[in-house]
Amino acid sequence: MELLEQIEDYWTDRAEGYSQVNQEELAGDNRTNWRRELESHFPENRTNETYKILDIGTGPGFFSIILAEAGYSVMAVDYTEAMLEEAKKNAGALAKKITYRQMDAQHLDFADETFDAVVSRNLTWNLEDPAQAYKEWMRVLKKGGVLLNYDANWYHHLFDAEKRAEYEKDREMVTESGLEDHYTCTDIDTMEEIARQVPLSRIGRPQWDQNVLEKLGAEHITVDAEVWKQVWSEVEKVNYHSTPMFGIEAVK
Incomplete structure (x- = not known):
């Protein structure tokens, strides 16, 4: 089976469970925290109704929902049909204000500067060709537009003994805290098999991302290595202590 098919099959099977995670986010402080984070990067003189946002890899729709709720013009894309169905259900009445498209993040069917x-x-970490994805994302961005990507060095523990020890410590802390383990409650064997094949599981980030975006001609790049402190719930902070989320802003 081709890697892209493996990835699609995994996330199809995971769609309902991942959707529950998004529902919990929407019901808690994550909803407000993430909206505040995203809007802090948008221009102050914007008109929300005409400000066009592309949510790539929308999954069960968390970003698209909070952005549509704020009045933005939102296009939500995902490669997995089951994820888009969950996204529509989670959006409820807001689904009418969001456009959904099934699409490969590495090959977007949009015109330049849209x-x-x-x-x-x-x-990004879960893509076969993340550099190609960044190229496409920058292509469809208007001049002066902003690209915001949030990710982490997921699954580096498969290739680094020190990271493995930190990962195991996270699992212990989750158990001791009586929390749900966001890793072991999934099909971890299948996910790790995929993680071993995609390139970013063993590449240091966000330096890699900065280098790629610089080569693509981004005018201004900013990295926030501590964005996780502002947007993660306490449960996430325990689950992913050894893999903190970073944020990247690239202005075209």
Whole structure:
């Protein structure tokens, strides 16, 4: 089976469970925290209704929901049909204000300079060709537009003994805290098999991302290595202590 098919099959099987995670986020402080984080990067003189945002790898729709709720013009894309169905259900009445498209993040079916902003979360690490994805994201971004990507060095523990020890410590802390383990409650064997094949599981980030975006001609690049402190719930902070989320802003 081709790697892209493996990835699609995994996330199809995971769609319902991942959707529950998004529902918990929407019901808690994450909803407000993430909206505040995203909007802090948008221009102050924007008109929300005409500000066009592309949410890539929308999954069960968390970003698209909070952005549509704030009145933005949102296009949500995902490669997995089951994820888009969950995204529509989670959006409820807001689904009418969001356009959904099934699409490969590495090959977008949009014209050049279509969007004012491109946003993504926890996607890049899971791609076969993340550099090609960044190229596409920058292509569809308007001049002066902003790309916001949030990710982490997921699954580096498969290739680094020190990271493995930190990962195991996280699992212990989750158990001791009586929390749900966001790793072991999934099909971890299948996910690790995929993680061993995708390139970013063993590449240091966000330095890699900065280098790629510089080569693509981004005018201004900013990295926030501590964005996780502002947007993660306490449960996430325990689950992912050894893999803190970073944020990247690239202005075209």
